Amino acid sequence: MFPIHRPRRLRTHSQLRRMVRETVLTTNDLIYPLFAVPGEGIAKEVKSMPGVYQLSVDKIVEEAKEVYDLGIPAIILFGIPADKDVDATGAWHDCGMIQKAATAVKSAVPDLIVIADTCLCEYTNHGHCGYLQVGDLSGRVLNDPTLELLKKTAVSQAKAGADIIAPSGMMDGFVQAIRSGLDEAGFQDIPILSYAAKYASAYYGPFRDAAESAPQFGDRRTYQMDPGNAREAIKEIELDVAEGADMLMVKPALAYMDIIWRVKEASNLPVAAYNVSGEYAMVKAAALNGWIDEQRVVMETLTSFKRAGADLILTYHAKDAARWLS
Template identity: 55%
Template sequence: MDTPDRPRRLRIDGIRPLVSETTLEATDLIAPVFVDATTDERVPIETMPGHERVPVDGAVDRVEEIRETGVEAIIVFGVPESKDGEGSGAWAADGVVQAAVRRITAETDAYVITDVCLCEYTDHGHCGLLEPDAREDPTLTVENDPTLEALARTAVSHAEAGADMVAPSAMMDGMVGAIREGLDDAGHTGVPIMSYAAKYESAFYGPFRDAADGAPAFGDRRHYQMDPANAREAMREVELDVEEGADVLMVKPALPYLDVVRDVRERFDHPVAAYNVSGEYAMLHAASEQGWLDLEATAYESLLSIKRAGADLILTYFAEDLAERL
C-alpha cells in the first residue's frame, strides 16, 4: 500500500531548490584580513593555508581581491611593530589597524569591521591589563575594569580612522557599555557594535594565534573566556551585552557551539553572527590534504549548518573560497 507521506517527492532536481529551507550567500560572509606592520611583503600563514599577513601598503589590494569574489564585508586584525605591557598600540592614532582602515575606507567600498582587543598589542598576549603579580601567579590574569577604558579608547580610534563597525572580543564584563559610551561621547553614535557576546576558551584558536601573533606568553584565558561546558551562562552573557547596547551578537567558535547559536537566535531579536574559527578551517584543510574529504563540499556544508542553526552573519576563512560557488 502506497503511503501518502513521501518526502522524496520534493527531492528531485526541479523542485529541490524551490523548497530548500536555508540559503547561504556571499553577502552573509565576513572575510578576515591580517595586516602586519612588521613586513613589506605578504607572509603566508603556515597553519592557515591560503591566508597571508599583508603589509599596510598591501591592505587595499587584499581587500579588493576579497570584494571581487562577492564578499562585501571584512574584519581587520593587526600585527603591530612593537608591544608593551598595556597594549598601547591598540589605540594609537598611527597604529597598524588605524592606518590600514584609513586606506581601505578611502579606496574601496568594503564594509569595514575592526577587532577590538589588546592581545595582539600586549607583550604578555592577554586581552587586557594584568593584575599585579599575574606574571608570577597563575591564579591571576586580567584586571577587568581598568581594561574597559583601554577597549573604549581602541574602539574610538578605529571609528575615527573610518571603521564602519567595531567588534570587541576581549570578554571583559561591561565592555559593550564602555565602548558604547566612548563612541557616543566621541560623536560616533552611528557606529554599531558586534560583540563577541559568547566567546569560549577554546582549543580551536591555535592557528589564529599564529596568524595574529597573539598567543598568551604565560597561563591561559580561562579566567575571562567562557567554559566550554556552559550553555546557560552564554544566555546571561548575551543578555548583558544586549542591555549594554550591542547591535550584533557573536558566538565563537561556531561548529562546536551550534546549540548556543540556536539558543541566541531563539531568545534574542538581534542579528546573530558566528565565527567559523581558524581551527575549524585548518582541520578541514588537513583532512583534504590527506584525501579524506572534499574541501569545498565540506566547507559549504559546515557554513550551511551554521546558517541553519540561526546565524545571520558568518565570519569565516572560507569566505573567498566559497563566494564564487554561492
C-alpha cells in the same frame, strides 16, 4: 498499505531541490578576516592556515578590492604591531595597524564594510586581553582598568574609518564602556558587534600563529567562557543587549551550533558565527590529504551555521565560498 506521503518526491530534480531548500547561503552572509602587519609588500602565509596570510597595508588593500569584487560585503581587521607593551599601545595609537589598514581600505574601497576587532592580546607583551595584576602569572585580567583601554581603542578605530567595532576580550561591561566612549566622541552611528559568547576554546590555536597573540603564561579561562556552559551564554548576551550591542557573535561556531541556536532564539538582534582558525585548519589539512571534498564540506558547514541561526559568518573560507556560490 504503503503511506501516501513520499518525501522523496521533492528530491527528484536539482531544480526542485533548489526551489524547496529551506536554508540558502549567499555572499551577503560572509565576512573575511585579514591580518595587518608592518612593512610593505609583505604576504607571509600562516603555516597552520594554508591560504591565509599576514599582509602589509598595501596588500590588505589589494585583498579588500578582491573581496569586494567577489561580492563579499565586509572584512574584519586584526593587527600585529611591531612592538608590544603592557599598555597595548598598538591597539589604540593613531598609527596602529588596524587604524592604518582601516583608513587605507576605506579610501580605496569605500563601499566595503570594515569591522575592527577591538581587543588587546595582540598588542600586550604578555599576550593577555588587558591589564594584569603585577606579579600575577595566572592570566587574570583586571576588568575595570581594561575597559578604559578598550574604550580608547574603539574610538581610535572609529576615527580611522572603521564602520563597525567588534570587542572580543570578554570583559564584563565592555559593550557599555565602548558605547559610551563612541557616543562621547561623536560616533553614535557606529554599531557594536559584540563577541558576546566567546568560549575558551582549543580551536583558536592556528589564529594565535596568525595574530601572534599566544599568552606568555597562564590561559584565558578567567575571562573567556567555559565550553560546558550554555545558559551562561544567554546571560552574557542579555547583558550585552542591555548595554547597547547592535549585533551578537558566537565563537567558535562548529562545536557551538547549539549556542548559535539558543542566542538566535533569545534575541532579536543579528547573530554572527565565527568559523574559527582550528575549524578552517582541519578542513584544509583533510582536503590537502585528499580525504574530503573541500568545496562540499565547506559549503555544507557554512550552510549549517545559517541553519542553526547565524545571520553572518566570519570565515577564512569566504573568498572560496564566494567563488563557488557564483
